[in-house]
Amino acid sequence: MTHMPVAERRSRLLAAAFAVIARTGVSGATTRAIVEEAGMKLASFHYAFESREELMAELVNEVVETQEVVLEVATAADGSLVGTLEQGLLRYFDQVRQDPRRERAMFELTQYAMRSPAMEGFAARQYERYRRLAVQSLDEAATRTGHRWARPLDELAADLVALTDGITLAWLADGDDGRARRTIAFAARAIAAEASPGPERPATTAGTTRTTTRTIRTTRTIGTRGGAA
Amino acid sequence: MTHMPVAERRSRLLAAAFAVIARTGVSGATTRAIVEEAGMKLASFHYAFESREELMAELVNEVVETQEVVLEVATAADGSLVGTLEQGLLRYFDQVRQDPRRERAMFELTQYAMRSPAMEGFAARQYERYRRLAVQSLDEAATRTGHRWARPLDELAADLVALTDGITLAWLADGDDGRARRTIAFAARAIAAEASPGPERPATTAGTTRTTTRTIRTTRTIGTRGGAA
């Protein structure tokens, strides 16, 4: 019915496709289901895209490039590195809890891409992006709490991504919030243990609640179960 | 052609289904592809199974129950806990490298089960089993190296499973052996850091190569990059 620039149509179809995948999985994302979700007619699909495969490739690309947060660093409750990391991980986990279907869709799209010879290398690029985002978070966390990472940041980023992936997968499987939070506390300890007290001073301690002013409390933090668990 | 007890037929179809899934993914596991893999005719499928869905459910069950190793503990190179854990993780990783398609199939089956309302709770059972196996490994590693876990073993098992999952997923995505091994070294340190030197003596130090006899060397082992990386 309505006229629509082809770019707009493509964009809407991509969004619709992701929505369908989130709801029913990749296998449910038929051209018919997608156009219905987008409120279009079937023929419009093939006017905007050469094939379903082209849409999937485009979607997979878009999804990689718009991936934003691995974990958002928010200055710690007590200024500690562990606490800061744990807070960040808990925020990430909140996002997962808030929209589990999105997360499931991401995993499925990754696996779909790994199966498609045409999308060779996509999964690798996705994980590279995850790591880049993690690098930023780790860098900021260390700076804010006055620490220095004892290993190449890129390596630590890979460790962090592995932990978040594992935590997410397990939670998607069993939905056990408490368990996820305990593993998050563990993850925070594990990552924090890879830092040394560094020369970088925390930028500012203002504006945070419960400022215990206990700066540079670090490395050996076994047993710090944080506010979680 | 050949007569065959129905139980045998079911068993062969299940094995064929898993092979097809490993090769082409769940979406490629059509009844036709499965019977071809098994060297049967299509009608035999529906003689042995009510429906494709029934086979998938059965497969998913079988796969859970026959899952054997999360990580196989082999006495450490130097008797340390970190080393023991790292060795075990490296062995696990070797298995993954040796048959990546199997691992991919496992992830896909889990996700498939999570999408099927009929298989509600399967994924949770699978992860419970993973944890039980991890508990055994952790228990043995601690006993052998004379340590005591400072947290409930079930929690640590969840941490370990998250790490192995994350390591596996990342490697399946990018195939970077070095990175995987570095993350494994990190994982070993992280888990080992959750132990305290305990009263349990190592059972025996005989039969292991490079027995440095340095018993009870523990907890603070950052930087022990082991034989990996």
Next chain:
DNA sequence: GTCTATAAGGAGATAGAC
């Protein structure tokens, strides 16, 4: 540019001969 109608093929499942 957008629609209806349909082609062409693959899917799960079954009928019925042997």
Next chain:
DNA sequence: GTCTATCTCCTTATAGAC
């Protein structure tokens, strides 16, 4: 019990009217 042949439905994709 095992086969061939077929039903029915759903998929991607296109033809052709408007």
